[in-house]
Amino acid sequence: NAGVTQTPKFQVLKTGQSMTLQCAQDMNHNSMYWYRQDPGMGLRLIYYSASEGTTDKGEVPNGYNVSRLNKREFSLRLESAAPSQTSVYFCASSYGVIYEQYFGPGTRLTVT
Amino acid sequence: AQSVSQHNHHVILSEAASLELGCNYSYGGTVNLFWYVQYPGQHLQLLLKYFSGDPLVKGIKGFEAEFIKSKFSFNLRKPSVQWSDTAEYFCAVIAPGNTGKLIFGQGTTLQVKP
Numbered sequence: 001n002a003g004v005t006q007t008p009k010f011q012v013l014k015t016g017q018s019m020t021l022q023c024a025q026d027m028n029h030n031s032m033y034w035y036r037q038d039p040g041m042g043l044r045l046i047y048y049s050a051s052e053g054t055t056d057k058g059e060v061p062n063g064y065n066v067s068r069l070n071k072r073e074f075s076l077r078l079e080s081a082a083p084s085q086t087s088v089y090f091c092a093s094s095y096g097v098i099y100e101q102y103f104g105p106g107t108r109l110t111v112t
Numbered sequence: 113a114q115s116v117s118q119h120n121h122h123v124i125l126s127e128a129a130s131l132e133l134g135c136n137y138s139y140g141g142t143v144n145l146f147w148y149v150q151y152p153g154q155h156l157q158l159l160l161k162y163f164s165g166d167p168l169v170k171g172i173k174g175f176e177a178e179f180i181k182s183k184f185s186f187n188l189r190k191p192s193v194q195w196s197d198t199a200e201y202f203c204a205v206i207a208p209g210n211t212g213k214l215i216f217g218q219g220t221t222l223q224v225k226p
Contacts, residue, residue: 040218040219042216042217042218044216059213098144098206103156103157104155105154106155
């Protein structure tokens with residue numbers, strides 16, 4: 001099993017550009033999550049999907065949108081990138097919202 | 113506000129020293145507790161978890177943690193650290209009444225000197 005995979009691994013954007021981060025899991029998990037990691041701030045939840053067909057805002061949703069494409073895939077979209085969105089983005093999945101989460105390798109995004 | 117606090121931001125130890133990393137949370141009621149580790153350049157991996165039962169839980173790589181409900185604490189311990197334990201450690205809490213959102217502490221960077 002590959003676990004949780006993310007693409008791309010690295011990305012540089014100019015302010016105002018858009019992009020979509022892709023995430024897929026092969027563990028038949030119901031719940032999926034997007035986090036951002038910034039130095040000294042731990043991980044902060046952007047959006048999550050408790051089950052296929054549902055999405056909810058996390059702690060820092062502004063500037064992002066998500067799509068739960070199917071049970072396996074959960075994408076994160078930046079419509080108009082800003083330098084404040086420079087961060088490392090992690091996708092995670094879990095069997096259900098109260099269970100341990102498994103993380104992908106991350107996407108390092110720089111917005112100039 | 114509901115939160116998770118890790119007391120030590122940066123810990124430096126010599127090999128074979130004992131480790132204890134503090135974690136406190138501010139949720140009342142039932143909680144699920146986790147410790148994750150992030151080795152340099154890698155993604156987060158689960159070290160151990162506590163849902164219920166024996167408050168002393170054992171995880172991978174010789175780590176253990178003790179849940180003390182009265183102190184709202186879930187401290188991570190290891191009797192003898194190795195250079196390979198150099199990493200960032202995150203405590204995290206799910207309060208089921210909080211729609212299952214996993215809340216992370218700020219993280220503790222552990223540096224083990226050979």
